[in-house]
Amino acid sequence: MEYIIVENQVITGHYASDSIPEGAIPVTDFYGIVGEQVSYYNPDWTRKSDIELMLTGLMAIPDGYKINEEKTALQEMTEDEKIIAGIKDLPQGQKIEDGKILPMTD
Numbered sequence: 001m002e003y004i005i006v007e008n009q010v011i012t013g014h015y016a017s018d019s020i021p022e023g024a025i026p027v028t029d030f031y032g033i034v035g036e037q038v039s040y041y042n043p044d045w046t047r048k049s050d051i052e053l054m055l056t057g058l059m060a061i062p063d064g065y066k067i068n069e070e071k072t073a074l075q076e077m078t079e080d081e082k083i084i085a086g087i088k089d090l091p092q093g094q095k096i097e098d099g100k101i102l103p104m105t106d
Helices: 050-055 079-084
Strands: 002-007 010-016 025-027 065-067 074-076 094-097 100-103
Touching (some): 050 065
Antiparallel strands (some): 002 025, 065 074, 094 100
């Protein structure tokens, strides 16, 4: 029998034995990671996708990327989006106004 141990909402062990100790959670074909929070998992103990974790704020979106409109994958930001997000430097003689990069004026 396969089981996991959870302490303080973190998976602390994943084991297999002839019996399940008291307080352990029985699982089948568990492919999780010891040390992760239980919030990373669905009720059936399948791991949520990285996109789901990013959408819920449990995992950071990598710098220079955003989640696509369909909310199904990461896509690289445009150069302007990277500048507006502060990932790249604003070119000299330019300014950000209303979420757009524009030439500076006197």
